[in-house]
Amino acid sequence: MRSVSIIGAGITPFGVRPESAVRLGAEACRTAMEDAGIGPDRVEAFFLGNFAGHAFTGQNHLAPMVAHAAGLGPVPCTRAEGACASGGLAMRQGVLAIASGAVDVVLVAGVEKMTGAATGETAQILAAAGDYESEASIGATFPALFALIARRHMHEYGTTREDMARVAVKNHAHGYLNPGAHLQIKITLEEVLGSRPVADPICLLDCSPISDGAAAVVLCPGEMAADLHPKPIRVLASAQASDVPALSDKSDITRFQSTCRAAEEAFRRAGMQPEDIDLAEVHDCFTIAEIMALEDIGFYRKGEGGRGACEGETALGGAMPVNASGGLKAKGHPVGATGVAQICEIALQLRGDAGPHQVPGAEVGLAHNLGGSGATCAVHILASGA
Numbered sequence: 001m002r003s004v005s006i007i008g009a010g011i012t013p014f015g016v017r018p019e020s021a022v023r024l025g026a027e028a029c030r031t032a033m034e035d036a037g038i039g040p041d042r043v044e045a046f047f048l049g050n051f052a053g054h055a056f057t058g059q060n061h062l063a064p065m066v067a068h069a070a071g072l073g074p075v076p077c078t079r080a081e082g083a084c085a086s087g088g089l090a091m092r093q094g095v096l097a098i099a100s101g102a103v104d105v106v107l108v109a110g111v112e113k114m115t116g117a118a119t120g121e122t123a124q125i126l127a128a129a130g131d132y133e134s135e136a137s138i139g140a141t142f143p144a145l146f147a148l149i150a151r152r153h154m155h156e157y158g159t160t161r162e163d164m165a166r167v168a169v170k171n172h173a174h175g176y177l178n179p180g181a182h183l184q185i186k187i188t189l190e191e192v193l194g195s196r197p198v199a200d201p202i203c204l205l206d207c208s209p210i211s212d213g214a215a216a217v218v219l220c221p222g223e224m225a226a227d228l229h230p231k232p233i234r235v236l237a238s239a240q241a242s243d244v245p246a247l248s249d250k251s252d253i254t255r256f257q258s259t260c261r262a263a264e265e266a267f268r269r270a271g272m273q274p275e276d277i278d279l280a281e282v283h284d285c286f287t288i289a290e291i292m293a294l295e296d297i298g299f300y301r302k303g304e305g306g307r308g309a310c311e312g313e314t315a316l317g318g319a320m321p322v323n324a325s326g327g328l329k330a331k332g333h334p335v336g337a338t339g340v341a342q343i344c345e346i347a348l349q350l351r352g353d354a355g356p357h358q359v360p361g362a363e364v365g366l367a368h369n370l371g372g373s374g375a376t377c378a379v380h381i382l383a384s385g386a
Contacts, residue, residue: 001099003222004238006382007229008036009344014213014332015182016115021050021057021214025111026069028214028337032107033070036218036229040071043218044103047094048079049087049110050336055125057113066109083129084285086110087215087339088240088369088378094219095238095380104220110340111214122210126335129372131246142285143207145247145373147199150288153254154201156303161201163306164287165192168205168329170309171284174316175326177357182211182332206287211332215341231351236364237269237381245375256374259296263368266379267298274298277381278362279320279349281342283370284327293368294322297379316357324349324357339369339378350384 010031012024019027025048033040046067054060063077080090087110094108114122123143127136130145153159169189175181187205195205225232241261247253267273274297282297284290291305299320300308308314314322325331325345328338346365348354367380 002101004095004098004219004235005222005225006217006233006235006343006347007220007225008032008038008218009347010035011180011215011341011344012213013180014211014334017212021053021059021062021111021113022065022069024113024212024214025062025066025109028111028216029066029070029107029109032216032218038105038218038228041073042105043072043075043107045075045097045106046072046077047090047106047108048077049090049339050079051081051083051086051112051129052125056117062111066111072107082376083371084283084335085339085369085371085376085378086336087341088367088380089339089376091217091340091343091380092238092240092378095235098219098221104224106219107216108219108340109214109216110337112334112336113212114210114334115212119210134246134248142373143199143202146286146288147202148247149253149373150201153288153292156254159291159303159306161193162189163291163310164206165189166309167284167287167290168192170315171323171327171329174324174357175330178326178331179355181326181330182209183326183330202286208285208328208333211334213332213334213337213341215337215344217340217343217347233347233350234383234385235380236383237266239265239269240378241265242376243374245372247373254292255302256292256296256370256377258374258377259293259368259370262377262379263297266381270381272364272381276364277320277366278364279324279346279359280322280366280368281325281327281345282322282368284323284329285333285370287329289370290322290327293370297366297368316359321359324354324359342367342369343380346382350382
């Protein structure tokens, strides 16, 4: 298997965008190719992460449409769907295509256009990422499911509302520094705790926003990377795992086996341990999700994930910053784009190009992208240097 490097990254600002999903995706693709210093004629395959284009906008079959809008020729175009992990799965398919020797230059993108739908309709569309028969059909949307997870985590480990709220405060402080973030606002602990209840114990400011946006990266074999870009980023590991979708079928709803397994495999492939990671982008669709991700990946013991934000360890300037971009919580969560946006953020950080929210001296980063209530997970480990 060949080594794989990232030689281009492009991400649109996240938020309420007037452009179509196709135009957003093409914008990110063109930016990534420009960053890589290549033209569309160099791209040999295209993978697009997208969860629900048809449900949100009426448009399906988005991969060739985005590719055409970005100027690509008649290359293979494939859409990857894994709920909110769709972008991470597209990245993994691109990595495998390069590693296998099938192609030399791959463009990977993720896109979602969500803000055209009403909030209730969006909640129903997203609920289809869970188990429809046992959950969504009886009204269990994702805020309700993650509320059950949070309440059980509180019961098992003593996690508090304040622990969760501090995750939101931290990520908004990071997002305030990110000019591409959807929510560039600082918030206080009191504001989070006093925000409108959504599904007890989750309040409005525990939730990621509904966003539009796209992100893209260009991949090539490691041996070609230094000739194409002055600061290529190595893909040390790409791993994917799954779990049962329904909470009622899980033996422990405070632990996502997909994250545990994907992280374990990623660390094995990279020849690393959690302590070797300098920064991470984890899937904080709700504040409790960041706490669980930190535990399931192995950064903290089970039940201690809340300590990261409470003690400043996961903040910019801390021992290992988490979601320096603002995370899904503040940067935004256009679901099909999120996994690729995480990869873009880590790549830019490792290049020293992250701007006001740069993590000084970062050399190794991890991206964790979750689908549904833990049914799918993709974990990637990246490192600086050719």
